[in-house]
Amino acid sequence: MKQSNVILIFVVLTLITVMVYGCGGGHKSDRIGGAGTGTGTGTGSGTGSGNGGGTGTTGGENEFVYVWVITGGSASTAELEAMRVTIQAASEGLYEIAHGQQYIKHVTIKNNGTIDECHISTPLSRVTSGTLGGGLWARTGPGGLTGRHIECGGTVDPFTFAHEHGHMEYNLAGGNPQDRKEEYTNGGCPCVMSTGASGGRMQYCDDGNHTYSFDSCWKVILNQTSMTHTTGDYPVSGAGPLTEIVIEP
Numbered sequence: 001m002k003q004s005n006v007i008l009i010f011v012v013l014t015l016i017t018v019m020v021y022g023c024g025g026g027h028k029s030d031r032i033g034g035a036g037t038g039t040g041t042g043t044g045s046g047t048g049s050g051n052g053g054g055t056g057t058t059g060g061e062n063e064f065v066y067v068w069v070i071t072g073g074s075a076s077t078a079e080l081e082a083m084r085v086t087i088q089a090a091s092e093g094l095y096e097i098a099h100g101q102q103y104i105k106h107v108t109i110k111n112n113g114t115i116d117e118c119h120i121s122t123p124l125s126r127v128t129s130g131t132l133g134g135g136l137w138a139r140t141g142p143g144g145l146t147g148r149h150i151e152c153g154g155t156v157d158p159f160t161f162a163h164e165h166g167h168m169e170y171n172l173a174g175g176n177p178q179d180r181k182e183e184y185t186n187g188g189c190p191c192v193m194s195t196g197a198s199g200g201r202m203q204y205c206d207d208g209n210h211t212y213s214f215d216s217c218w219k220v221i222l223n224q225t226s227m228t229h230t231t232g233d234y235p236v237s238g239a240g241p242l243t244e245i246v247i248e249p
Protein backbone atom coordinates (compact mmCIF):
# COMPACT_ATOMS: atom_id res chain seq x y z
CA MET A 1 0.00 0.00 0.00
CA LYS A 2 1.24 3.31 -0.85
CA GLN A 3 0.00 5.11 2.13
CA SER A 4 2.18 8.06 2.02
CA ASN A 5 2.15 10.27 -0.94
CA VAL A 6 5.15 12.28 -0.33
CA ILE A 7 5.53 15.17 -2.46
CA LEU A 8 9.03 16.17 -2.77
CA ILE A 9 9.07 19.49 -4.01
CA PHE A 10 12.22 20.63 -5.41
CA VAL A 11 12.42 24.17 -4.70
CA VAL A 12 13.61 24.87 -8.08
CA LEU A 13 10.46 23.82 -9.64
CA THR A 14 7.89 26.11 -10.20
CA LEU A 15 7.76 29.56 -9.33
CA ILE A 16 8.30 30.47 -12.86
CA THR A 17 5.58 28.21 -13.97
CA VAL A 18 3.25 29.66 -11.54
CA MET A 19 3.82 33.10 -12.71
CA VAL A 20 3.17 32.02 -16.21
CA TYR A 21 -0.06 30.36 -15.44
CA GLY A 22 -1.33 33.16 -13.40
CA CYS A 23 -4.85 32.67 -12.61
CA GLY A 24 -5.92 29.33 -13.27
CA GLY A 25 -2.76 27.97 -14.39
CA GLY A 26 -1.42 25.30 -12.37
CA HIS A 27 1.70 24.76 -10.77
CA LYS A 28 3.40 21.94 -9.56
CA SER A 29 2.18 19.62 -7.39
CA ASP A 30 3.32 20.44 -4.21
CA ARG A 31 3.52 23.89 -4.69
CA ILE A 32 0.72 25.87 -5.03
CA GLY A 33 0.19 27.86 -7.82
CA GLY A 34 -3.05 28.38 -8.91
CA ALA A 35 -4.89 30.71 -7.10
CA GLY A 36 -2.72 33.42 -6.94
CA THR A 37 -0.20 32.57 -4.53
CA GLY A 38 3.07 32.31 -5.93
CA THR A 39 5.06 29.47 -5.40
CA GLY A 40 5.97 28.11 -2.37
CA THR A 41 4.58 30.37 0.02
CA GLY A 42 1.02 30.62 -0.31
CA THR A 43 -1.17 31.62 2.28
CA GLY A 44 -3.48 29.71 4.09
CA SER A 45 -3.97 26.38 5.07
CA GLY A 46 -6.77 24.25 4.45
CA THR A 47 -8.09 21.41 6.08
CA GLY A 48 -10.56 19.09 5.67
CA SER A 49 -11.97 16.09 4.92
CA GLY A 50 -14.88 16.58 3.03
CA ASN A 51 -17.41 14.82 1.62
CA GLY A 52 -17.26 15.25 -1.84
CA GLY A 53 -17.86 12.00 -2.96
CA GLY A 54 -14.57 11.06 -1.92
CA THR A 55 -13.99 10.39 1.62
CA GLY A 56 -15.62 13.26 3.21
CA THR A 57 -17.17 13.09 6.52
CA THR A 58 -19.39 16.03 7.07
CA GLY A 59 -21.09 18.82 5.30
CA GLY A 60 -23.03 18.63 2.13
CA GLU A 61 -21.64 16.96 -0.88
CA ASN A 62 -18.47 18.66 -1.96
CA GLU A 63 -18.70 21.04 0.96
CA PHE A 64 -15.70 19.98 2.89
CA VAL A 65 -15.62 20.33 6.66
CA TYR A 66 -12.21 19.96 8.17
CA VAL A 67 -10.35 19.99 11.44
CA TRP A 68 -6.88 21.42 11.02
CA VAL A 69 -4.54 20.91 13.93
CA ILE A 70 -1.29 22.51 14.89
CA THR A 71 0.87 19.73 16.25
CA GLY A 72 3.73 19.92 18.72
CA GLY A 73 2.55 22.99 20.58
CA SER A 74 0.51 26.12 20.19
CA ALA A 75 0.86 28.84 17.60
CA SER A 76 0.18 32.44 18.50
CA THR A 77 -3.21 33.95 17.89
CA ALA A 78 -1.69 36.10 15.16
CA GLU A 79 -0.25 33.05 13.43
CA LEU A 80 -3.58 31.26 13.57
CA GLU A 81 -5.40 34.31 12.29
CA ALA A 82 -2.98 34.46 9.39
CA MET A 83 -3.99 30.95 8.40
CA ARG A 84 -7.44 32.25 7.49
CA VAL A 85 -5.95 33.66 4.33
CA THR A 86 -4.37 30.35 3.44
CA ILE A 87 -7.57 28.44 4.05
CA GLN A 88 -9.74 30.79 2.02
CA ALA A 89 -7.28 30.60 -0.86
CA ALA A 90 -7.22 26.81 -0.64
CA SER A 91 -11.00 26.71 -0.77
CA GLU A 92 -11.10 29.02 -3.76
CA GLY A 93 -8.53 26.86 -5.50
CA LEU A 94 -10.70 23.78 -5.03
CA TYR A 95 -13.67 25.73 -6.27
CA GLU A 96 -11.81 26.87 -9.34
CA ILE A 97 -10.56 23.46 -10.40
CA ALA A 98 -13.99 21.87 -10.08
CA HIS A 99 -15.88 24.59 -11.95
CA GLY A 100 -17.55 25.79 -8.78
CA GLN A 101 -18.64 22.35 -7.57
CA GLN A 102 -16.56 22.00 -4.42
CA TYR A 103 -15.17 24.23 -1.70
CA ILE A 104 -14.18 24.15 1.94
CA LYS A 105 -17.28 25.00 3.94
CA HIS A 106 -15.84 25.02 7.43
CA VAL A 107 -12.51 24.65 9.16
CA THR A 108 -11.82 24.36 12.85
CA ILE A 109 -8.22 25.18 13.65
CA LYS A 110 -7.02 23.57 16.87
CA ASN A 111 -3.83 24.40 18.64
CA ASN A 112 -1.68 21.66 20.09
CA GLY A 113 -3.85 18.99 18.54
CA THR A 114 -3.25 15.41 17.55
CA ILE A 115 -3.31 13.64 14.22
CA ASP A 116 -6.16 11.47 15.46
CA GLU A 117 -8.53 14.42 15.57
CA CYS A 118 -7.65 16.04 12.27
CA HIS A 119 -7.97 16.02 8.53
CA ILE A 120 -5.05 18.36 8.11
CA SER A 121 -2.05 19.00 10.29
CA THR A 122 0.72 21.54 10.44
CA PRO A 123 3.72 21.16 12.72
CA LEU A 124 4.13 24.19 14.95
CA SER A 125 7.51 24.85 13.39
CA ARG A 126 5.91 25.21 9.93
CA VAL A 127 2.93 27.38 10.80
CA THR A 128 4.37 30.37 8.98
CA SER A 129 5.90 28.33 6.17
CA GLY A 130 4.55 27.21 2.84
CA THR A 131 6.32 23.87 2.93
CA LEU A 132 7.32 21.18 5.40
CA GLY A 133 10.97 21.91 4.87
CA GLY A 134 13.81 19.71 3.86
CA GLY A 135 12.65 19.73 0.26
CA LEU A 136 9.23 18.41 1.19
CA TRP A 137 6.29 20.50 0.10
CA ALA A 138 3.48 18.65 1.75
CA ARG A 139 2.21 15.11 1.97
CA THR A 140 -0.79 12.91 2.47
CA GLY A 141 -0.27 10.02 4.83
CA PRO A 142 -2.09 7.58 7.09
CA GLY A 143 -3.88 8.58 10.26
CA GLY A 144 -6.46 11.17 11.09
CA LEU A 145 -10.24 11.18 11.24
CA THR A 146 -10.69 9.43 7.92
CA GLY A 147 -7.64 7.20 8.01
CA ARG A 148 -5.44 9.60 6.14
CA HIS A 149 -4.60 13.22 6.46
CA ILE A 150 -2.73 16.04 4.83
CA GLU A 151 0.37 17.44 6.45
CA CYS A 152 1.40 20.83 5.12
CA GLY A 153 2.76 24.23 6.03
CA GLY A 154 0.47 26.86 7.50
CA THR A 155 0.84 29.03 4.41
CA VAL A 156 0.59 26.21 1.89
CA ASP A 157 -0.27 27.45 -1.57
CA PRO A 158 -3.56 26.53 -3.28
CA PHE A 159 -1.92 24.35 -5.91
CA THR A 160 -0.06 22.25 -3.39
CA PHE A 161 -3.16 22.04 -1.22
CA ALA A 162 -5.29 20.92 -4.15
CA HIS A 163 -2.73 18.26 -4.98
CA GLU A 164 -2.85 16.80 -1.46
CA HIS A 165 -6.60 17.19 -1.33
CA GLY A 166 -6.82 15.13 -4.51
CA HIS A 167 -4.83 12.37 -2.84
CA MET A 168 -6.88 12.50 0.36
CA GLU A 169 -10.40 12.90 -0.99
CA TYR A 170 -10.39 11.18 -4.36
CA ASN A 171 -7.42 8.83 -4.25
CA LEU A 172 -5.84 10.75 -7.09
CA ALA A 173 -4.19 10.08 -9.20
CA GLY A 174 -5.72 6.92 -10.56
CA GLY A 175 -8.43 6.45 -7.95
CA ASN A 176 -6.92 3.45 -6.18
CA PRO A 177 -6.68 3.96 -2.41
CA GLN A 178 -3.94 1.38 -2.26
CA ASP A 179 -1.87 3.12 -4.88
CA ARG A 180 -2.50 6.81 -5.19
CA LYS A 181 -0.30 7.92 -8.01
CA GLU A 182 1.48 11.08 -8.98
CA GLU A 183 1.22 12.73 -12.36
CA TYR A 184 4.59 14.40 -12.52
CA THR A 185 6.65 11.31 -13.17
CA ASN A 186 7.60 10.18 -16.64
CA GLY A 187 5.85 13.03 -18.32
CA GLY A 188 3.21 14.88 -16.43
CA CYS A 189 -0.43 15.86 -16.81
CA PRO A 190 -1.82 19.41 -17.09
CA CYS A 191 -3.28 18.94 -13.67
CA VAL A 192 -2.85 19.68 -9.97
CA MET A 193 -1.60 16.13 -9.48
CA SER A 194 1.45 17.05 -11.48
CA THR A 195 3.84 19.86 -10.67
CA GLY A 196 4.65 23.11 -12.33
CA ALA A 197 7.91 21.72 -13.58
CA SER A 198 6.06 18.88 -15.27
CA GLY A 199 3.33 20.88 -16.90
CA GLY A 200 0.92 20.97 -14.00
CA ARG A 201 -1.97 23.39 -14.19
CA MET A 202 -4.60 24.53 -11.73
CA GLN A 203 -7.22 22.06 -12.94
CA TYR A 204 -7.92 18.33 -13.00
CA CYS A 205 -6.85 16.44 -16.10
CA ASP A 206 -9.53 14.78 -18.19
CA ASP A 207 -9.69 12.12 -20.86
CA GLY A 208 -8.70 14.69 -23.46
CA ASN A 209 -5.38 15.71 -21.94
CA HIS A 210 -4.42 12.93 -19.52
CA THR A 211 -1.16 11.22 -20.38
CA TYR A 212 -1.04 8.00 -18.35
CA SER A 213 -2.64 4.58 -18.69
CA PHE A 214 -4.60 4.84 -15.43
CA ASP A 215 -7.83 6.87 -15.26
CA SER A 216 -7.74 10.64 -15.61
CA CYS A 217 -8.49 12.74 -12.56
CA TRP A 218 -11.87 13.90 -13.81
CA LYS A 219 -12.84 10.33 -14.66
CA VAL A 220 -12.00 9.26 -11.13
CA ILE A 221 -13.89 12.17 -9.63
CA LEU A 222 -16.95 11.69 -11.82
CA ASN A 223 -17.05 8.08 -10.70
CA GLN A 224 -17.12 9.15 -7.05
CA THR A 225 -19.25 12.29 -6.99
CA SER A 226 -22.17 14.02 -8.62
CA MET A 227 -19.93 16.68 -10.08
CA THR A 228 -20.00 17.22 -13.81
CA HIS A 229 -17.29 17.95 -16.33
CA THR A 230 -17.27 17.93 -20.11
CA THR A 231 -14.03 16.74 -21.61
CA GLY A 232 -12.01 19.66 -22.85
CA ASP A 233 -14.24 22.28 -21.23
CA TYR A 234 -12.62 24.28 -18.44
CA PRO A 235 -15.03 27.11 -17.65
CA VAL A 236 -13.90 29.93 -15.43
CA SER A 237 -15.68 30.10 -12.11
CA GLY A 238 -15.84 32.84 -9.55
CA ALA A 239 -14.02 32.89 -6.27
CA GLY A 240 -16.50 30.76 -4.42
CA PRO A 241 -18.12 31.02 -1.00
CA LEU A 242 -16.44 32.26 2.13
CA THR A 243 -15.13 29.49 4.32
CA GLU A 244 -16.25 29.53 7.94
CA ILE A 245 -13.13 29.36 10.06
CA VAL A 246 -13.21 28.82 13.80
CA ILE A 247 -10.02 29.13 15.78
CA GLU A 248 -9.61 27.20 19.00
CA PRO A 249 -6.48 28.65 20.51
Ligand SMILES: [Zn+2]
Pocket residue numbers: 173183189190191192193194204205206216217218
Ligand atom coordinates in the same frame (compact mmCIF):
# COMPACT_ATOMS: atom_id res chain seq x y z
ZN1 LIG B 1 -4.68 14.58 -13.15
Ligand SMILES: [Zn+2]
Pocket residue numbers: 183189190191205206209210211212215216217
Ligand atom coordinates in the same frame (compact mmCIF):
# COMPACT_ATOMS: atom_id res chain seq x y z
ZN1 LIG C 1 -3.75 12.88 -15.84
